[in-house]
Each structure stands twice: as C-alpha cells, then as structure tokens.
Amino acid sequence: MEEKVIVVEDLRREFVLSKDGKRKTALDGISFDVNRGEIFGILGHNNAGKTTLIKILTTLLLPTSGKAEVLGLDVYPRKNEKPIRRRINVVMGGERGLYYRLTARQNMKFFADLYGIPKKTQHELIEDLLELVKLTPAADQRVENFSRGMKQRLHIAKALVNDPEILFLDEPTIGMDPEITRDVIALVRKLAVDGTTILLTTHHMREAEALCDRVAIMASGKIVAMGTLSELKEMAADASIVRITTVMDPYAVTLLMEDMEGISSVKTELVSGRYVTSVGVEDGRAMFDRLNTMFDGFDIRGIEYDDPTLEDAYLHILGGEGDSY
Amino acid sequence: MHDPQWIIPGIVAPFLFTLVMLMIQQDSDGPLVLRAILGGGVLGMWGNTIFKSSESIMYDRRNGTLEPIMAALAGLNDVIIGRSLWNALVGMLNGLLVLVVAESMFDANVRIADPPLFLVCLLLTLLSLAAVGMLFSALFVYTRRGHMLSSMLEYPIYVLSGALVPVMLLPEAARYASFLLAPSWGVDAMNMAADVTYTHSITGGVFINLAMLAILAVSYYFIATALLIKIERDIRRDGTAVRF
Amino acid sequence: MKRFRLRFVSRDTFARNVRASFSLSVRNTFETTPKWMWIAHILLTSFFSMLMFALIASYVGNPEVTVPYVVIGNAVQTVSFTTLRSIAEIPNREKHTGTLPPLMAAPSNLFEVFFGMALFNIFAGLVSATAGLMYAVLVFGVDFSAANVPLLALIIVMTSMSMTGLGMTIGGVGLHLRTATILSNITSYVGIVLCGVNFPVSYLPQWAQALSATHPLTYAVAATRGAVGGMSLAELWVPVSIMAFLGLFFLLFSMLFFKYFEEKSKKQGTLELF
Numbered sequence: 001m002e003e004k005v006i007v008v009e010d011l012r013r014e015f016v017l018s019k020d021g022k023r024k025t026a027l028d029g030i031s032f033d034v035n036r037g038e039i040f041g042i043l044g045h046n047n048a049g050k051t052t053l054i055k056i057l058t059t060l061l062l063p064t065s066g067k068a069e070v071l072g073l074d075v076y077p078r079k080n081e082k083p084i085r086r087r088i089n090v091v092m093g094g095e096r097g098l099y100y101r102l103t104a105r106q107n108m109k110f111f112a113d114l115y116g117i118p119k120k121t122q123h124e125l126i127e128d129l130l131e132l133v134k135l136t137p138a139a140d141q142r143v144e145n146f147s148r149g150m151k152q153r154l155h156i157a158k159a160l161v162n163d164p165e166i167l168f169l170d171e172p173t174i175g176m177d178p179e180i181t182r183d184v185i186a187l188v189r190k191l192a193v194d195g196t197t198i199l200l201t202t203h204h205m206r207e208a209e210a211l212c213d214r215v216a217i218m219a220s221g222k223i224v225a226m227g228t229l230s231e232l233k234e235m236a237a238d239a240s241i242v243r244i245t246t247v248m249d250p251y252a253v254t255l256l257m258e259d260m261e262g263i264s265s266v267k268t269e270l271v272s273g274r275y276v277t278s279v280g281v282e283d284g285r286a287m288f289d290r291l292n293t294m295f296d297g298f299d300i301r302g303i304e305y306d307d308p309t310l311e312d313a314y315l316h317i318l319g320g321e322g323d324s325y
Numbered sequence: 326m327h328d329p330q331w332i333i334p335g336i337v338a339p340f341l342f343t344l345v346m347l348m349i350q351q352d353s354d355g356p357l358v359l360r361a362i363l364g365g366g367v368l369g370m371w372g373n374t375i376f377k378s379s380e381s382i383m384y385d386r387r388n389g390t391l392e393p394i395m396a397a398l399a400g401l402n403d404v405i406i407g408r409s410l411w412n413a414l415v416g417m418l419n420g421l422l423v424l425v426v427a428e429s430m431f432d433a434n435v436r437i438a439d440p441p442l443f444l445v446c447l448l449l450t451l452l453s454l455a456a457v458g459m460l461f462s463a464l465f466v467y468t469r470r471g472h473m474l475s476s477m478l479e480y481p482i483y484v485l486s487g488a489l490v491p492v493m494l495l496p497e498a499a500r501y502a503s504f505l506l507a508p509s510w511g512v513d514a515m516n517m518a519a520d521v522t523y524t525h526s527i528t529g530g531v532f533i534n535l536a537m538l539a540i541l542a543v544s545y546y547f548i549a550t551a552l553l554i555k556i557e558r559d560i561r562r563d564g565t566a567v568r569f
Numbered sequence: 570m571k572r573f574r575l576r577f578v579s580r581d582t583f584a585r586n587v588r589a590s591f592s593l594s595v596r597n598t599f600e601t602t603p604k605w606m607w608i609a610h611i612l613l614t615s616f617f618s619m620l621m622f623a624l625i626a627s628y629v630g631n632p633e634v635t636v637p638y639v640v641i642g643n644a645v646q647t648v649s650f651t652t653l654r655s656i657a658e659i660p661n662r663e664k665h666t667g668t669l670p671p672l673m674a675a676p677s678n679l680f681e682v683f684f685g686m687a688l689f690n691i692f693a694g695l696v697s698a699t700a701g702l703m704y705a706v707l708v709f710g711v712d713f714s715a716a717n718v719p720l721l722a723l724i725i726v727m728t729s730m731s732m733t734g735l736g737m738t739i740g741g742v743g744l745h746l747r748t749a750t751i752l753s754n755i756t757s758y759v760g761i762v763l764c765g766v767n768f769p770v771s772y773l774p775q776w777a778q779a780l781s782a783t784h785p786l787t788y789a790v791a792a793t794r795g796a797v798g799g800m801s802l803a804e805l806w807v808p809v810s811i812m813a814f815l816g817l818f819f820l821l822f823s824m825l826f827f828k829y830f831e832e833k834s835k836k837q838g839t840l841e842l843f
Contacts, residue, residue: 015838055838058674062835078832085676092674096667099593101600106593113589114675114682116582142600158671333754341758345622345767349629357629473602477610480617490624499620 005166005197006034006057011066013052026052028221029066034199034214036165039192041212042201043314048218050201054170057199058090071165086115089164091155091172100144104135104154107143108161115162129157133187149180156187167191169200173207185210205311215310217317225317232313240305241312242279242291247299249275257294262287265315274301280316331380334372334479335419339365343427346489356520358433363519364489365427366420367450367512371486373416374454375478378409378461379471401466402553409458413451442531443518450511453538456545457508463552466560487512491525507541510534586677590685594659598689611697615647616704622767623709634768637711641797642766644701645790648728649760652694656687656736657753660744673831680827683740687733694729715799723802724792724809731785731816737823745830760786785819788812 013027026049034040042050055061056068059081071087073080099107108126117125130136133153143151152172159167169188173181181204188211192198202208208215209229216226225232244250254266254277265280275298281287292303343365350357385394394404428435437443461478465471484495485503492503492513503509504527514534516523528534598607622639660683663669672682702721705711739756743749761767763777764786770778781787788808795805802809 013838052838060670060674060835061838082676085674090674092670094667097671099597099666099668101597102593106596110589110593111671111675113585114672114677116585116676330750330754333751333758337755338758341762342621344762346625346629348762348768348772349626349631349634351631351772470602470606473606473610477613480614480621484617484621484624489621490628494624494628496620 002035004033005036005071006032006040006199007067007069008032008053008057009067011053011056011068012064013049013056013061014064025221027056027063030216030218030221030223032216032223032226034166034197036197037192037195038213039188039198039200039211041208041215042199042218043203043205043208043215044201044218045203047220049221050218051170053218054090054168054199054201058088058168059084060090086162087164088166088168089159089162090168090170091152091159092170094155094174095148095151098143098151098154098158101142103140103142104130104146104157105139107154108158111158112161117161125161129160132160132190133157134183149176149183152176152180152184153187156184160191164196166197166199169198171201171203173202173204181207205309205314209310217314219318225313229310232310232317235313235317240281241309242281242287243302243304244277244279244291244295244300245271245302246275246277246295247301248297250277250295250298253294253298265312267315278312280312331373331376331415334376335369335416336422338479339368339372339419340423340426342368342483342489343423347427347431347433353431353433356522358431359435359520360491360516361489362424362427362433362435363515365423367486367488367508367515368483369419369423370413370416370451370454371482371488371508372479373419374409374412374458375461375475375482377412377415378458379465379475401557402550405459405462405549405553406455409455409462412458413455416454417447417451437519438521439518443515446511446514446518446531446535449535449538450508450515453507453511453542453545456542456549457506459549460545460552463549463556466553466556482506485509491516491523492527493525505541507538507545510538510541514538583681586681587685587688590682591688594686594689608696611647611651611693612700614650615644615697615701616708618647618650619643619701619704619709622761626767631768636709637705638794639767640705640709640711641702641794642790643761644698644705645725645728645793646760646764646766646786647697647701648694648725648732648789649757649786651697652690652729652732653736653739653760654753654757655690655693656733657739657743657749657756659683659686660740661749661753664744664749673834678827679831680737680824683737683827687737690736691729691733694732695725698725698728711797713797715797717796717799717801720800720802720805721793721796724789724796724805727809727813727816728785728789728793731789731812731819734816734819734821734823735785738819738826741823741826741830745826760784763787765790783815785812785815788815 009031010029011027011031012025012029014023014025016022017024028049030049030053032040042053044050052061056063056075057070059070059075062076068075070084073084075084099110102110105126108129109122112122112126127136130139133156135150135153135157138146138150143154146154156169156172172188173184176184185207188198188200198211200211212229214226214228215232216223217232218224225235227235250268254268257263257266257279262282263279264282266277268275268277270276277295279287279291281291288303288305292300295303343361346361346364347353347358350361352358384390394401427433461475465474468474484490485492485499485506487495487503487509492500492509495503510527511534513527514531517526517531517534526534528537602610619640622643623636626634626636626639660669660679663672672679702725706713735756736753739753740749743752746752763773763781764770764784765781766786770781770787773781788811792805792808792812795808
C-alpha cells in the first residue's frame with residue numbers, strides 16, 4: 001500500500017469577516033489524501049479555497065474543524081509545527097517575500113540557516129539549487145534587478161533548501177510568460193522524479209494536465225471532483241466535444257446555445273486570430289450537422305470531434321459554476 | 326504605507342520640542358513662551374517639508390508612478406511644484422495645530438504685536454518653504470536614500486531654522502549656514518512682527534528680511550528646475566527610476 | 570546535474586538563527602546605505618540634537634537646567650534613536666518586503682530572527698552614545714575630570730541592551746496594531762520629555778512621572794549623570810539594576826508577544842494583512 005503523506009478529512013475553515021460576526025467559509029468540509037511521490041493538483045478559480053488549504057497544510061493557518069495530517073503529524077498542536085516545517089516547504093511566490101536589496105545567494109544562505117542546514121553543506125547545496133533553477137549566472141545580483149520569472153525561480157530554489165519531502169506550490173506560474181512556465185513545469189517534474197511529493201494549486205488547466213498525477217477540482221470551498229487525469233476526463237466522456245473554428249466571432253450563436261437541449265457547455269477562445277468554439281454535446285453525431293448549419297454564417301474553417309481534455313472535464317464538472325477563465 | 330508617518334516630523338516632534346522649551350522655562354509668560362510656541366509651529370512646517378519632499382518621490386518609486394509622471398505632459402517639474410505648495414500648506418496646518426495645542430495646554434498668554442504684518446511674513450515663509458521643498462524633492466529624486474537623507478537633515482535644520490533659538494544666537498558657523506535658508510529670514514521677520522521686544526533680529530528690518538527671503542526662494546526655484554531637467558535626462562539615460 | 574539529496578533533519582538552534590539574522594541585517598543595512606552614510610547619520614544626528622537642546626538651555630537660562638545637564642541627557646537619548654527606534658522598525662520592515670510569511674513558514678521562531686536582527690542596533694547604539702559623550706567633552710566642554718569611565722562604559726552598554734528589550738516590545742505591538750513606525754517614533758521622541766533628558770523628571774505632572782519610571786532611559790540618564798560626576802557603582806546600583814531589570818522584562822515580554830502573535834495570525838488568518 002502506498003504511503004499517504006497528506007491526509008485531509010472533512011476539513012473546514014471559516015473566516016470572521018467583520019466585527020458583527022459575519023463569516024465566510026473558505027473550506028467547506030473537504031477530504032483527500034496525497035501519496036508519497038505524487039504530484040497532486042488543486043484546480044479551481046480564485047476564491048475556491050486553494051490558498052487557504054495550502055496555508056493550513058503548511059502550518060500557517062489553523063483549521064476551524066476536521067482533520068489535516070502532514071507526514072503523519074496533525075497540524076493542530078503547536079508542538080508539531082516545527083517537525084512539520086522542517087520536512088516541508090512552500091512557494092508562495094510573487095514579487096515579494098525576498099530580500100530585494102540582497103543577492104540571490106545571500107537570500108538562499110539566510111533561509112538555509114533558518115532551516116538549520118549545516119554550514120559545511122550550505123555552500124554546495126546553494127550552488128546546486130541555483131544551478132537547478134538556472135540562476136547561477138545571476139547568483140550575485142541583487143534580487144531587485146530580477147525579472148518576475150527569475151524571482152519565481154528563486155522562490156522555488158529557496159523552498160528547496162531543506163530538501164523538503166513535500167513541496168507546496170501556490171500558483172507557481174501565475175503571471176509568467178509561456179517560456180518560464182515551461183521551465184517551471186519541467187523543474188517541478190524533475191523534483192517529483194527525484195522523489196519529492198508535490199501539492200500545487202493552479203487555475204491553468206494545461207499546467208495541471210502537464211504535471212499532475214491526480215487532480216482535485218475545487219469550487220466554493222468544496223472538492224467537486226477528484227481523480228487521475230483519465231478518470232476526470234472519463235467523467236466528461238459522456239459529452240463529446242465538437243470544436244468549430246471560425247473567422248468571425250460566433251458570439252451571437254453561442255449566446256443562443258446556452259439554453260439549448262443537449263448542449264452541456266460552450267466556450268469560445270481566440271487562437272491565433274481564429275475563434276475556436278468548443279461545444280460539449282451529449283450526442284456528437286446528432287449535433288454535428290446542426291452545429292455546422294448554425295455556425296455557417298461565421299465563415300467556418302474547420303469542425304472536428306475531440307476527446308475531452310482536462311479543460312473540457314473541468315467545464316463539464318463545474319457546469320454552471322465555472323465560467324470561462 | 327498604512328502609517329501616517331508625517332505626523333512625527335510634522336506634529337509630534339515639533340510639539341515635543343516646544344514642550345521641552347516650555348518645561349525648561351517653568352513659566353507661562355514672557356517672550357520666550359511666544360518663541361517656544363511660534364517655534365514649534367515653524368518646526369512643524371519645516372518637518373513636514375523635509376519629510377514630504379523625500380516621501381513623495383519614494384512613494385512614486387515604490388508604486389512605479391515615477392515613470393508615468395515623467396511620461397506625462399506636465400512633467401516632473403510641474404508635479405513637484407504642485408506637491409511642494411500643497412505640502413507647505415499642510416505644514417502650516419500642522420504648525421497651527423502645534424501652536425493651538427501648546428497654547429491651550431500651557432494657558433500661555435501669547436499676543437501678536439502686528440497681526441497683518443505677521444500674516445504677510447507667515448505667508449512668504451510658507452512660499453519659501455515650498456521652494457525649499459522643490460529643491461529637496463529634486464535632490465531626493467536622484468537618490469534611493471531619501472529617507473536616510475531627510476532624517477539626517479531634520480536636526481541640523483531644526484537648529485538652523487532659528488525657530489526656537491534666534492539665528493543670531495547660534496554659533497558663528499551655524500549662523501552663516503542659516504543665512505542660506507530662505508525660511509530663516511522669514512522666521513526672523515515673524516518674530517519681529519510678533520514681538521516688539523525681540524532684540525536678536527538679523528537685520529533689524531522686516532522688509533530687508535523679506536527681500537532676502539524672496540531672493541533666496543527664487544534662486545531655489547531656478548536651481549530646482551535646472552536640477553529636475555538634468556535628473557529627468559539622467560533617469561532616461563540610466564533607467565534608474567524603476568528600481569526602488 | 571548533481572543531485573542534492575540530504576535527507577537529514579538538523580536541530581535548529583537559538584544561536585544559529587540569531588547569528589543568521591544578525592548577518593542578514595548587517596548586510597541589508599550596508600546594501601541599502603553606504604557605511605560612511607550610516608556613520609555620518611549617527612554622528613550628525615547626535616551632534617545636532619545635542620546642539621539644539623544645548624542652545625535652548627542656554628537661551629532659556631534655567632539654573633537647574635544647565636548646558637552640561639542637557640548635553641549628557643541627550644548623549645544618552647541618542648541611543649533611543651539609534652537602537653530603540655531601529656529595532657522597533659524591524660518587524661515592520663519585514664512586513665514591507667513581504668518576508669514575514671516565509672519567516673513564519675520556517676521552523677525558526679520569529680523572536681529569534683528579530684532578536685538577531687536587533688543585535689546590530691545595539692552596536693549602533695554604542696557608537697552613538699560614545700560619539701555623544703565625545704561631543705560633550707570636546708565640543709560642549711563638559712567637565713569629565715571626575716568621571717568614572719569604566720562605570721560609564723558599563724552603563725552605556727547596558728543602556729543599549731535595555732533599549733533592545735523595549736524596542737522589540739514596541740516592534741511587536743506595532744506590528745500587531747499596524748502602526749509600527751508611528752509607535753516606534755513616538756516612543757523614541759517622547760524620551761526627550763519623559764526621561765529626565767532635558768529637565769528633571771520632578772517638573773512633570775504625577776501621571777507622567779509614573780510613566781517615566783517604566784522607561785529604561787530614565788535610569789540610563791540618571792546613572793550616566795552620576796558616573797560623569799564621579800559616583801561609583803555602589804552609589805548607582807539602584808538605577809543601574811532597575812534599568813537592567815526593565816530591559817530584561819521587556820525582552821521577555823516581547824518573546825511571549827511574538828509567540829502570541831504567531832498563534833493569533835494562525836488562528837485568525839491575518840498573516841497576509843501584516
């Protein structure tokens with residue numbers, strides 16, 4: 001049996017919003033496990049509760065109720081804080097959270113000290129980590145001169161100083177250009193191959209699809225679906241997807257389609273100057289001709305069936321709840 | 326920044342200095358009380374000017390609004406003139422607050438000998454402070470250590486301003502430095518207008534003082550403008566505005 | 570690419586965390602500010618603050634508040650600016666760089682990190698107090714012929730240390746109330762009125778005298794005046810030990826406070842607000 005390094009059962013977290021006791025439920029009784037060595041993705045829109053979950057698991061926030069165990073240790077008691085923190089790490093990312101007047105190496109060194117890395121091994125460790133995130137040439141530059149992507153890579157390197165058994169990544173590629181996103185994804189994959197368990201939150205379907213062994217889809221503090229990529233796609237499989245590429249924006253038609261019988265989801269994306277409309281339908285063959293006619297006025301350049309992607313599955317599962325991102 | 330930090334140099338510190346002077350004096354009457362209370366007001370105006378001229382540019386650096394300001398048609402110069410005037414005005418309100426609180430707290434008997442003339446001196450001092458503010462802002466655009474520099478300037482300027490202790494009673498070297506500050510002439514003039522027994526005036530004539538003030542303030546204005554033009558060019562060349 | 574597996578768990582120690590944060594804060598200070606400017610700031614500020622009050626004292630002419638009286642008082646008061654105020658600013662500074670969350674996520678505790686960062690400011694306090702006393706002798710002509718110099722040195726060191734405790738407490742409370750800068754400034758400025766720096770504490774109303782009794786600076790100033798006048802430790806042990814006690818008390822208080830702060834932000838999820 002696989003070792004479960006994260007066990008969450010019926011976890012709830014509420015926040016008091018104002019003095020008169022108004023509360024907001026950020027996590028509404030969620031349950032899941034993560035196995036050692038797995039890349040587990042939490043997928044959801046903003047405010048779905050992803051960051052709250054990460055904070056609870058990294059001992060930065062206490063749950064309101066429910067169970068949360070990390071590496072077999074309950075996150076509630078104060079005495080478990082340090083033992084957990086020593087064995088995990090977290091990338092909260094963003095522009096802040098680094099000493100911007102100091103160099104990358106100095107930042108690394110400070111956190112290596114705080115995580116109790118012996119002086120003897122620090123030097124080599126920091127060199128290796130900076131190389132891993134491709135920051136060696138910039139190691140002695142001040143962080144304030146770094147680009148966003150460089151800062152993010154430094155955040156990741158910093159989070160690896162204690163060689164964490166579990167690495168938590170909160171939206172690791174948010175606001176990054178595609179090239180850096182690719183780098184970060186490759187890096188995360190490499191860490192997983194080396195045996196690090198990874199829990200990441202994201203709202204990028206492609207990122208989750210490229211990385212995760214299993215995914216939980218969250219909405220409004222609840223897990224609405226969970227499983228391996230193929231399992232999730234399976235859930236959407238009763239709906240086939242028809243993709244229609246048009247020259248003109250088929251907005252007028254898609255608006256009408258929302259209420260039509262037999263159509264589960266509609267989404268239009270602009271891809272290299274063409275409008276690609278993905279229509280989730282119950283029976284593709286029956287709808288094919290009908291859709292062809294409906295889109296006729298928009299100068300169709302292609303129409304095809306496709307297996308559902310994670311994105312399709314996501315839209316299907318969230319149904320009315322998920323508008324296009 | 327959440328903290329309204331300007332209240333420290335603008336209100337708290339000047340008020341405490343006034344308090345110290347009044348406590349040392351142990352008497353709520355006489356010309357020294359007038360000096361302590363007026364002096365606190367002047368320090369408030371000065372403190373505000375020093376602080377704001379560094380803070381506003383630091384704020385723009387942090388917020389990344391320095392570049393949009395430079396890109397705007399109005400340019401750095403106009404924005405800084407506007408801000409300096411506004412800051413001087415706020416400074417006067419701080420000064421008034423210090424004055425009112427100190428006066429009511431000590432139940433001091435403060436009478437202004439020639440109120441209209443006093444008011445004229447006050448307004449001109451205010452304008453000269455705006456010119457100082459411009460000059461400092463221009464210098465602070467250049468450096469990322471505006472805060473450090475401004476806090477370094479605080480005490481020397483408190484001494485040189487002639488606010489609590491008349492300029493003519495300063496050690497000789499300090500006195501000459503003080504003559505270079507336009508507002509010092511204004512403060513001296515205010516003292517003459519407020520107190521007929523004031524014997525430490527620099528020139529003995531309010532209008533000579535005001536003329537000196539005007540000459541200095543106008544030169545600040547021109548120096549600041551020249552500096553800002555140069556700075557704008559330098560920043561464009563070196564691209565240092567985006568960092569903070 | 571070399572693999573970097575370590576798979577070990579090292580005990581974090583107080584000494585290590587303090588040392589790491591100390592060197593970080595030294596680096597951070599001198600990356601921001603060139604050394605000459607840092608020194609110049611201390612030297613200028615202490616000189617002009619002494620000059621200002623010396624001028625006021627001589628202008629007002631109260632026989633009890635002489636120039637030497639305020640000069641010594643302000644030489645000690647400069648520690649309050651360089652140590653107390655800077656230390657109280659530390660948590661706030663971390664908040665602004667956004668490094669509070671990663672510091673809290675690390676196994677080290679906040680108090681140790683902040684204490685390490687504060688150590689450097691003790692040194693700064695020593696520099697400013699020494700400079701202040703030098704000015705007193707060389708510029709303001711205060712008579713040091715009878716001074717008990719070793720005791721003076723001890724008092725200055727203890728002053729800097731006791732200000733650390735107060736600074737840490739104010740920094741913690743300020744972080745909590747989100748008014749750190751104002752609070753630290755007010756506390757350091759209020760010393761010029763409250764602590765017998767510029768006039769005897771007995772001039773103050775009763776309630777203010779009670780406040781001044783809780784401020785380590787009050788005892789630091791009194792002890793320094795005594796040592797300059799040639800008194801011995803036996804004669805000055807009361808203010809000296811009260812100062813030490815207050816310093817320790819505030820340090821302990823801040824330690825508990827940071828624990829409480831960590832717990833509270835964990836419970837209420839207020840971490841990102843700070």
